[in-house]
Amino acid sequence: MNRTSTDETPCAPCHPNNTHLRLLTNYTQLCNLTSFNTGMPFYCGKPTNKLLSCKNLQRVKMEKCEVLPITDSEKVLFKRGQVTFNQTLKVTVENRREDIKYFSVTDRPSIPCSQYNISRTWHFRRPTGFFYGGKWNLQTCLGVQKQHYMSCLKNRRLYLFGDSTVRQWYEAVIKRFKCKLTSDGFEKCPKCQGESTCVNRDINFKANWYFHAHPIFMGRAWGTTRHWHSISFRIDNLPRNERAIVLIHVYAHVINFHHNVFRQKMEIIRKSVENYLLDSKYSIVLIKAPHAFEGPAGECRLHDYYGDVYSKILFEVFDGLHDKVILLNNRDATLAQHEKLVHPKGNIVNAMIDQMMNFVCY
Incomplete structure (x- = not known):
């Protein structure tokens, strides 16, 4: 984006090299925006608008993500989520001190x-x-x-x-x-x-x-x-x-x-x-x-x-x-x-x- 032109181009902020971006898109020219990202590798497709260059990058969004391959069994487990086992336990807690004002759930750690x-x-x-x-x-x-x-x-x-x-x-x-x-x-x-x-x-x-x-x-x-x-x-x-x-x-x-x-x-x-x-x-x-x-x-x-x-x-x-x-x-x-x-x-x-x-x- 600059004062007169705008363009949207796919980015790959999730990969440390440009190979992935080239495989998923038909871009042959890329912007190496690692310096923008202060050291972490970051690549985008080069703008097709001739009035824009890599340095005109202003904003980024990433709507699509890679589909993570999982089995049918794994899908069932993820859909089920956390499962609590229903089991009743009876616990008797006795105070170790005669002072009834003193109550402790457990002994406190001794090391600060x-x-x-x-x-x-x-x-x-x-x-x-x-x-x-x-x-x-x-x-x-x-x-x-x-x-x-x-x-x-x-x-x-x-x-x-x-x-x-x-x-x-x-x-x-x-x-x-x-x-x-x-x-x-x-x-x-x-x-x-x-x-x-x-x-x-x-x-x-x-x-x-x-x-x-x-x-x-x-x-x-x-x-x-x-x-x-x-x-x-x-x-x-x-x-x-x-x-x-x-x-x-x-x-x-x-x-x-x-x-x-x-x-x-x-x-x-x-x-x-x-x-x-x-x-x-x-x-x-x-x-x-x-x-x-x-x-x-x-x-x-x-x-x-x-x-x-x-x-x-x-x-x-x-x-x-x-x-x-x-x-x-x-x-x-x-x-x-x-x-x-x-x-x-x-x-x-x-x-x-x-x-x-x-x-x-x-």
Whole structure:
């Protein structure tokens, strides 16, 4: 698009090379837009309008996706969704103390999360917690009390990199930590924004949310090049002298594509994380792992099947950084409440944020 002309051309934001685009279209001339995507390979067909060039790209949408081949049996399983086995269990709970005012569902962990061996967050083989009375009880380590959250965030920065589920975190941060938006764009239309900032000047706290760049499946929605900055690019450009909390999440908008696309994206991010941690002594990096959900499913999205696949890829890609990067388990909380939607309910989002705060506060 320019001032006088417009043109639409098919793009392949989901593949690291141009071979796939050439196979699916009759285009012989392509635009290499990797620089637009700040490092992640991205190709489009070259505009047929002679008045336009590759540099005139303004907006992108991707309505079609590859059909994922599955068997008839697999179709039945995906259509059935989650199944709860109806079994009644009688459990007798006895108080261990004579003080009737004291009540505990289970023994609390003894090791504070700030002293926990974070490499173990990558190796859990049992549930990391449970819901009781609507509250998530973390069982891996002893977290901080919620009344200490504000003092924990004093003079700190929070960077949230990801998709709309991370935007849910950002919206909860705004409410819980009295973080005031710096512009009214996000409040008017959160889904229309690719980034946003809020501040709590009383404690000198600032939070930023950024939508991750291509590869990303957005359906019929147009995305502008204004927010085309990859997570790796943004991490490379973060200040090194801050007490920052950096959270990374890539999942729901990438599961339409081959899992090697996710692997490549995370390999690029890993290099940036490693360099960032070498120079940032007072910052913490966390990865929000895939969560469970039941739908929607179809020809190009198979529920949360890729959650396990992506978890394995994360484990392999970040091997060597397991003792420096915290993996946040988000699957257990969504499984515990049989979450069906890709966007978890509010109490689950808050439980996930509490888990993050337990690891970053000390």
